[in-house]
Amino acid sequence: MLVKAPANQATPTQQAGEYDLRQIDCDPNFWYPVAWSHKVRPGKAFAARYAGHPIALIRPENGPVYALEDRCAHRQVPLSKGLVEGDCIKCCYHGWAFDRAGKCVTVPYLNREDVGRPVRAYPCREKSGLIFIFPGDPALAESVPVPKIAQVGNPDYKTRHFSPRLKCHYTFMHENLMDMNHQFLHRRQMGSITARFLGQSKGENFLEARYSFARKGGNQPLAEALIFGKHHDDGREQPVEEVVSVRTTYPYQTLKIHDKDGDLIMDLWVAYVPLGADQLGTQTFGLLSVKKPKWGFLLDLAWPALGLFTHRIFEEDREIVELEQKAWRELGGDRNIEVFPIMKSLRALLAREGVPNKAAKPVHKS
Ligand code: FES
Ligand SMILES: [Fe+2]
Known part of the structure; x- marks a missing residue:
């Protein structure tokens, strides 16, 4: 049975958070x-x-x-x-x-x-x-809720699902989605846009970061324009039109986009499921719900383009997180220098909620 060790069984040097993040397993006491x-x-x-x-x-x-x-x-x-x-x-x-x-x-x-x-x-x-x-203690299963997933079953939304496998630890995926400052990676798909950090919320088991985007140049992708409307690029920074909220509610992750009227126009839910015993491979299960426009058939028409667009973006994310994992292997550990406060909070959350694996080595800070 996979059971999370109570904190009081750890030695003082083995408190969660002092281990290499890539050696912290998912807490099995979730669905x-x-x-x-x-x-x-x-x-x-x-x-x-x-x-x-x-x-x-x-x-x-x-x-x-x-x-x-x-x-x-x-x-x-x-x-x-x-x-x-x-x-x-x-x-x-x-x-x-x-x-x-x-x-x-x-x-x-x-x-x-x-x-x-x-x-x-x-x-x-x-x-x-x-x-x-529920891979953990079966006695706890009834007391842990099965998560609510995107807008599945809501007739106002159209939902697509995806499930790629990734050769990396699940924590890289949480970091990738939460840190919207990585839009530079997607410049070929998205043109030149930058994220503006609007604020955060946090609790014992969750962390949320809110952003808006400003286009600095390049053409708006067609699929994006079909969903969110045309954004004109007049060379000035745009006002906040949509708010993108990325949230890790351990162990799941969501990305929600609200328009300027506060309506939820996109709702993404993702779970990262470890494949092997070392948890260095991940099976992703994701559902992406998009609000249907007034003329629903427009979304049906745009659906293949949206699928291709999200697939291309995801492939760029996949390549980069797998390269991060490769560097971790080659360097024998996590050498990240994190400077963005929300990411430090995310890493602390993942370390606190997860379970150090048997091979986990305490990190010695110099
Ligand atoms: S019944 Fe013999 S291996 Fe399953
Ligand atoms: Fe990305």
């Missing part, structure tokens, strides 16, 4: 998405992963999806290769059958119920087209 709902078809099983733990997602023909450790108790082959029969999954090798609680209910060749061993069952929920598991 993490591990698959899109449509990938797990009725009567089938699906292989997913959380931080090196193989997870079998099983959807019976009738009844809700459930999650088991994806290793048969007999000879540890993946249960996700098995056969869904009724409410059970039957291992593909010798046919041991496990129910949704992970109990072995049949060892068919002995015709006995009492000899097989159970496998671990994970609390599992389905919401907004995603399947979530």
